[in-house]
Amino acid sequence: MAELIIQAEDLYKNYGEVAALRGVSFAVEQGEVFGLLGPNGAGKTTTVEILEGMRTPDRGIARVCGIDPEKSGSRFKEMIGAVLQSTSLPDKIRVKEAIELFAKFYSSRANTDDLLKRFQLEEKRDAFYSQLSGGQKQRLALAMALVNNPQVIFLDEPTAGLDPQVRREIYDIIEELKSEKKTVLLTTHYIEEAERLCDRVAIIDYGRVIKTGTPRELKHTSAGTTRIEVRLARPVSDGILAHLDGVADCREFDGTYVVHSTRAPQTIVALVKQLETDNNELQSLEMFSPSLEDVFIELTGRRLRD
Amino acid sequence: MASNPIGNTLTLTKIRVRLAMRNRTFLFFSLIMPLGFLFFFVTIFSKNDPVWTAYILGAILTMTVMGSFWGLSVQLVMFREAGILRRFRLAPLGAGPMLASSILANYILVIPSVVIEILVTKFVLHMQGWGNLWAIFLLVTIGSATFSSFGLIVASVTNTMQETQVINQVIWTAFLFLSGATVPLARFPHWIQGASLFMPATYLATGLENAATNLATNGEIITDLIALTIGVLVAFEISRQLFRWEPEAKLPGSAKLWVVVAMIPFVAFGTYENVKGDRLTRIRQDFQMMNRTATAVPPSKSH
Numbered sequence: 001m002a003e004l005i006i007q008a009e010d011l012y013k014n015y016g017e018v019a020a021l022r023g024v025s026f027a028v029e030q031g032e033v034f035g036l037l038g039p040n041g042a043g044k045t046t047t048v049e050i051l052e053g054m055r056t057p058d059r060g061i062a063r064v065c066g067i068d069p070e071k072s073g074s075r076f077k078e079m080i081g082a083v084l085q086s087t088s089l090p091d092k093i094r095v096k097e098a099i100e101l102f103a104k105f106y107s108s109r110a111n112t113d114d115l116l117k118r119f120q121l122e123e124k125r126d127a128f129y130s131q132l133s134g135g136q137k138q139r140l141a142l143a144m145a146l147v148n149n150p151q152v153i154f155l156d157e158p159t160a161g162l163d164p165q166v167r168r169e170i171y172d173i174i175e176e177l178k179s180e181k182k183t184v185l186l187t188t189h190y191i192e193e194a195e196r197l198c199d200r201v202a203i204i205d206y207g208r209v210i211k212t213g214t215p216r217e218l219k220h221t222s223a224g225t226t227r228i229e230v231r232l233a234r235p236v237s238d239g240i241l242a243h244l245d246g247v248a249d250c251r252e253f254d255g256t257y258v259v260h261s262t263r264a265p266q267t268i269v270a271l272v273k274q275l276e277t278d279n280n281e282l283q284s285l286e287m288f289s290p291s292l293e294d295v296f297i298e299l300t301g302r303r304l305r306d
Numbered sequence: 307m308a309s310n311p312i313g314n315t316l317t318l319t320k321i322r323v324r325l326a327m328r329n330r331t332f333l334f335f336s337l338i339m340p341l342g343f344l345f346f347f348v349t350i351f352s353k354n355d356p357v358w359t360a361y362i363l364g365a366i367l368t369m370t371v372m373g374s375f376w377g378l379s380v381q382l383v384m385f386r387e388a389g390i391l392r393r394f395r396l397a398p399l400g401a402g403p404m405l406a407s408s409i410l411a412n413y414i415l416v417i418p419s420v421v422i423e424i425l426v427t428k429f430v431l432h433m434q435g436w437g438n439l440w441a442i443f444l445l446v447t448i449g450s451a452t453f454s455s456f457g458l459i460v461a462s463v464t465n466t467m468q469e470t471q472v473i474n475q476v477i478w479t480a481f482l483f484l485s486g487a488t489v490p491l492a493r494f495p496h497w498i499q500g501a502s503l504f505m506p507a508t509y510l511a512t513g514l515e516n517a518a519t520n521l522a523t524n525g526e527i528i529t530d531l532i533a534l535t536i537g538v539l540v541a542f543e544i545s546r547q548l549f550r551w552e553p554e555a556k557l558p559g560s561a562k563l564w565v566v567v568a569m570i571p572f573v574a575f576g577t578y579e580n581v582k583g584d585r586l587t588r589i590r591q592d593f594q595m596m597n598r599t600a601t602a603v604p605p606s607k608s609h
Contacts, residue, residue: 074398
């Protein structure tokens with residue numbers, strides 16, 4: 001078994017009356033890309049920031065490379081790199097300056113020019129931070145996270161709010177880190193990100209880890225079901241659709257009925273017949289093979305972006 | 307050099323100086339505005355009297371040095387609110403280098419303004435002599451550190467930019483108008499003169515005015531330096547203890563009392579000066595002498 005690099009054991013954290021974490025536990029092995037997948041407010045950022053040493057848990061144990069992040073100071077910070085959920089720098093700092101500045105705080109330093117090249121920031125090396133686009137700022141944040149050649153990298157929603165093209169560029173960078181056998185803890189609420197990048201995923205909701213496994217294992221938990229999303233001219237009760245042939249589960253989200261079926265063709269035929277009987281009309285119908293979104297819906301009864 | 311407090315302080319100092327030089331607002335408030343005040347005050351109040359010109363230089367130098375207090379607190383709160391400090395927190399940095407670099411960068415940025423103000427007063431506004439340059443240098447150095455540290459305390463105890471501006475405005479107004487930096491102390495009623503001795507700004511203002519006019523002995527200036535040095539040590543330690551990286555890490559309202567704690571050394575000095583010292587007597591005598599010898603070359607008591 002590979003060495004455990006990150007350990008979270010029964011982490012609890014309250015912000016006043018709000019319980020952000022209610023017993024979060026998971027472990028990440030060396031060289032693994034581990035994803036915390038959950039909706040906004042699930043407790044992902046609090047978990048990561050406890051592991052980065054930025055927050056103190058009310059209860060529980062956090063260890064990174066066997067070190068308590070909160071108590072170890074500089075030695076710990078030398079080993080990690082991190083992209084915060086939102087990175088800010090002074091407006092008038094230049095791209096190259098920012099990388100060089102942060103590199104100087106560490107004993108192990110990556111080459112600034114290499115980082116600029118790797119993160120496609122060479123042309124922007126002399127640009128002020130305020131002149132960068134959202135994607136460029138995020139690439140700079142990633143470059144700054146790697147200035148010390150860290151063993152462990154925390155990426156807190158690294159692609160949130162970015163357009164699909166930039167998101168794909170960042171996926172490529174994370175895949176490079178994966179090929180370099182870096183240990184990465186990634187938080188996301190994007191299904192495709194977790195499926196594409198993560199070796200293992202912990203689904204987190206309301207401050208609790210509700211399922212952990214590889215994306216394939218997790219998808220197996222909704223074994224054999226096909227997701228059918230239908231929109232109808234007139235609403236029907238969930239119960240009617242839930243009793244159609246082959247239907248394992250049916251829920252309604254904002255006027256869309258999400259039906260999980262073990263026998264999709266039969267379900268669709270039954271659906272059409274039911275609509276004819278009810279004098280209702282089908283507005284749209286889409287079919288999807290099982291994804292982590294389905295697993296999440298099955299486990300929580302909610303969509304990731306609810 | 308990495309991961310050591312001195313190296314980190316120097317690294318941060320260098321970048322902060324660069325960032326300030328790229329900020330036009332900073333250049334206006336630190337360089338242009340004090341020069342404007344210098345010309346304005348000399349034109350209106352000195353009436354070609356070299357003693358008064360030197361005295362006004364001392365007052366303008368005081369304002370320049372005290373400006374550290376305002377700029378630093380605002381900058382630090384802005385960095386904290388924008389989440390910039392959070393990013394620095396991830397690096398192997400302590401609060402010490404972050405705060406020390408604020409003070410050091412501020413000092414480096416104050417020096418050119420001070421030099422320009424002295425040269426302009428000497429060669430454009432025809433100040434006679436140079437004043438006690440060594441004393442001016444020491445007072446600017448220690449004064450800059452002291453007022454920077456006060457700025458850092460304000461930044462530490464306030465939770466929002468709005469709060470910072472309000473507290474700054476109150477403190478700044480008191481420093482500016484009750485220290486002798488704008489209106490000569492001797493013009494105030496005696497009870498205000500007595501109260502002014504509890505303020506750090508008074509030690510900087512009287513020290514610099516005396517050094518510029520050459521009206522004080524080195525011994526007298528040393529008292530000002532000691533007061534300011536104790537002030538910087540206390541204020542720096544308080545700001546280090548209260549320093550917060552996180553925008554949401556709020557301090558309770560009672561924490562604002564730390565500003566009062568930072569004033570304790572000056573309460574002690576003020577009490578001593580009011581009870582046993584002769585600072586006010588000297589200030590009044592010097593003021594009378596300056597008025598009498600309005601057109602004469604200032605006498606020298608130093609050396």
